[in-house]
Amino acid sequence: MKLQINTSNVVVALVAAGLVVLPLYSQLTGNIFILTLFTRIIIFALAAASLNLIMGYGGMMSFGHAAYLGIGGYAVGILAHEGIGSGFIQWPVALAVSALYALVIGALSLRTRGVYFIMITLAFAQMAYYIASGMSRYGGDDGLTIYKRSSFGGLIDLSNRVQFYYLCLGCLFGGIYLIWRIINSRFGLVVQGIRSNEQRMQAIGYHANRYRLVCFVISGTICGLAGALLANNTDFISPAGMYWTRSGELMVMVVFGGMGSLFGPVIGTIFFLLLEELLSQFTEYWALIMGPLLLLIVLFARGGIMGLLGRFNRG
Amino acid sequence: MVLVEQSLNGLQFGLLLFLLAAGLTLVFGIMDFVNLAHGSLYMMGAYFAATFTAWTGSFILGVLLALGATLLLGIALEFVALRHLYGRDHLDQVLATFGLILFFNDAVRLIWGPAGLALPLPAWLTVPVQIIPGVYYPAYRLSIIIVALAVAALLYVVVMRTRIGMLIRAGASNREMIGALGINIKLLFTLVFGLGAALAGLAGLMQAPILTVQIGMGENILILAFVIIVIGGIGSIRGAFLAAIFVGMIDTLGRAFLPDLLRMVLSSAAASTAAPALSSMLIYLLMAIVLVVRPEGLFPAAKR
Numbered sequence: 001m002k003l004q005i006n007t008s009n010v011v012v013a014l015v016a017a018g019l020v021v022l023p024l025y026s027q028l029t030g031n032i033f034i035l036t037l038f039t040r041i042i043i044f045a046l047a048a049a050s051l052n053l054i055m056g057y058g059g060m061m062s063f064g065h066a067a068y069l070g071i072g073g074y075a076v077g078i079l080a081h082e083g084i085g086s087g088f089i090q091w092p093v094a095l096a097v098s099a100l101y102a103l104v105i106g107a108l109s110l111r112t113r114g115v116y117f118i119m120i121t122l123a124f125a126q127m128a129y130y131i132a133s134g135m136s137r138y139g140g141d142d143g144l145t146i147y148k149r150s151s152f153g154g155l156i157d158l159s160n161r162v163q164f165y166y167l168c169l170g171c172l173f174g175g176i177y178l179i180w181r182i183i184n185s186r187f188g189l190v191v192q193g194i195r196s197n198e199q200r201m202q203a204i205g206y207h208a209n210r211y212r213l214v215c216f217v218i219s220g221t222i223c224g225l226a227g228a229l230l231a232n233n234t235d236f237i238s239p240a241g242m243y244w245t246r247s248g249e250l251m252v253m254v255v256f257g258g259m260g261s262l263f264g265p266v267i268g269t270i271f272f273l274l275l276e277e278l279l280s281q282f283t284e285y286w287a288l289i290m291g292p293l294l295l296l297i298v299l300f301a302r303g304g305i306m307g308l309l310g311r312f313n314r315g
Numbered sequence: 316m317v318l319v320e321q322s323l324n325g326l327q328f329g330l331l332l333f334l335l336a337a338g339l340t341l342v343f344g345i346m347d348f349v350n351l352a353h354g355s356l357y358m359m360g361a362y363f364a365a366t367f368t369a370w371t372g373s374f375i376l377g378v379l380l381a382l383g384a385t386l387l388l389g390i391a392l393e394f395v396a397l398r399h400l401y402g403r404d405h406l407d408q409v410l411a412t413f414g415l416i417l418f419f420n421d422a423v424r425l426i427w428g429p430a431g432l433a434l435p436l437p438a439w440l441t442v443p444v445q446i447i448p449g450v451y452y453p454a455y456r457l458s459i460i461i462v463a464l465a466v467a468a469l470l471y472v473v474v475m476r477t478r479i480g481m482l483i484r485a486g487a488s489n490r491e492m493i494g495a496l497g498i499n500i501k502l503l504f505t506l507v508f509g510l511g512a513a514l515a516g517l518a519g520l521m522q523a524p525i526l527t528v529q530i531g532m533g534e535n536i537l538i539l540a541f542v543i544i545v546i547g548g549i550g551s552i553r554g555a556f557l558a559a560i561f562v563g564m565i566d567t568l569g570r571a572f573l574p575d576l577l578r579m580v581l582s583s584a585a586a587s588t589a590a591p592a593l594s595s596m597l598i599y600l601l602m603a604i605v606l607v608v609r610p611e612g613l614f615p616a617a618k619r
Contacts, residue, residue: 055406061405061406061409063409108603108606108607109606111606111607111610112606112610114405115343115349115405115549116545116549116610118349118405118406118409119541119542119544119545120545120602120606122538122541123538123541123542123545123599123602124599124603126538126595126599127595127596127599127600130591130592130595130596130599131592131596133591133592134589134591134592134593134596135592136584136585136589137585244534244538245416245534248351248409248410248413248416251406251409251410251413252410252413252414255406255410285421285422285424285425286421287417287418287420287421288418288421288422288425290414290417291414291415291416291417291418291419291421292414292418293414294410294411294413294414294417295396295411295414295415295418298400298403298407298410298411298414299399299400299411302407
């Protein structure tokens with residue numbers, strides 16, 4: 001893939017560079033708030049990027065992605081609660097449990113198509129939500145406070161804001177690089193082929209659902225990593241974090257940015273969370289504006305921000 | 316005795332779920348439209364009822380006004396926003412109606428405030444009724460069962476026996492064709508959407524006196540309604556009816572009896588937290604089993 005100089009690539013490069021130098025700005029101005037805000041944004045961007053892998057490239061509209069955020073988070077929280085503070089144990093467990101959940105849910109959900117798939121993934125995520133609410137040992141509905149962030153020996157200190165920020169940013173760039181490698185690999189091309197014409201791919205001899213399932217599991221695992229990061233960021237995990245509106249927000253972030261574009265979810269997440277932050281400074285009733293805006297974007301701006309940038313480029 | 320009472324509660328909850336699911340499945344079956352904001356209409360029905368009852372001082376009048384208001388709101392919503400989404404991708408519909416949920420929740424918070432409302436019952440509905448010797452059941456819950464059954468029967472007659480019902484069924488099987496035959500398909504869609512909205516509003520306002528009227532009340536129950544139409548088969552009213560009763564029973568009986576069952580193996584506190592979660596999970600488990608055995612649902616609507 002040759003890199004071209006066009007509007008969307010320039011914007012992406014600027015955003016990426018901005019994210020890299022942000023801690024510097026925060027240090028110079030003493031604005032700590034912007035660092036914590038963007039740590040959150042980066043974590044959600046990773047989750048949105050993982051969702052984009054199956055939505056944008058795989059054609060699987062999962063409405064239950066918040067479940068992985070919760071599962072990854074609970075893996076960290078529960079292990080910390082039981083006295084296992086090492087990130088070398090917590091994080092692999094978070095990834096493994098997310099992958100396992102994705103495998104089971106995916107195997108069941110992928111029997112269905114279209115709107116059934118949307119509802120099934122939604123319903124399973126709600127099930128995960130109820131399981132979390134039922135775990136009285138780990139706080140039930142009230143959630144679980146994580147008193148100590150994951151420790152990685154002397155390697156990195158997660159309680160240090162800047163180090164944690166760069167860890168999250170590293171995970172985001174790593175995740176996007178992985179997704180880029182996947183979509184340009186033979187496997188990724190098959191998955192995209194199945195999205196455009198399943199029957200034809202079946203006829204060529206590809207087992208469509210197996211490819212879909214593997215893609216679904218990869219996406220869930222990446223999102224589980226975002227969950228582990230998020231739990232460390234908030235020092236708290238509760239069922240509310242995996243409520244279905246959270247899944248909806250992740251979908252919105254993907255669509256705002258532009259589905260099926262590599263960096264779209266990052267741009268979309270920045271846009272969505274910054275807008276939310278801005279609006280909530282003006283008014284307590286920010287959703288009163290966000291809701292109709294979402295409706296308008298769906299009606300008039302298909303392809304999201306990256307789509308608009310692309311159009312700007314051509315016109 | 317407890318079993319009879321809890322079974323009736325399950326039936327009552329199931330019928331409420333049916334009212335919600337019927338609108339959802341009608342709109343989906345005929346317009347191929349996924350409406351997440353259906354739960355918001357349920358919430359609006361409850362808020363309207365609480366407000367109109369307080370204004371007029373009469374429960375019946377308040378309820379009737381609220382029904383009309385929800386119907387109008389549904390029609391307005393369809394006219395302004397949703398009709399532009401027919402024929403669009405399901406994902407677009409999901410996102411747009413998700414935006415509407417955000418909007419409605421905050422609009423309600425702005426108008427009625429963040430605290431919940433109460434919808435008090437008139438005295439004649441609060442007395443217990445003796446249904447079989449020795450078993451008393453609240454008159455209000457009994458009236459919910461009667462009203463919901465009547466509405467279900469009416470819906471059946473309208474859809475299966477009237478001209479408009481014939482058009483609705485024809486629209487479900489081939490939209491373009493009945494448009495070509497000179498039927499005003501847009502008007503038909505608006506009517507069906509209004510009908511669905513009124514059903515959702517009815518479910519909301521009937522549930523209101525039992526639970527409090529609060530923001531987000533439509534969301535949990537909306538997911539249940541989705542599970543029901545997936546179990547029953549999307550577009551099938553009969554499937555929605557049976558699945559709704561089934562789910563209502565499982566949910567209610569699970570909540571009523573699981574804590575005692577769990578107490579045999581768990582500590583008392585753990586059992587009372589785990590039981591509601593477990594009974595909620597049972598429903599999703601049921602759905603998973605149905606999907607594995609019959610991915611189209613138990614009673615799939617006729618193939619298009």
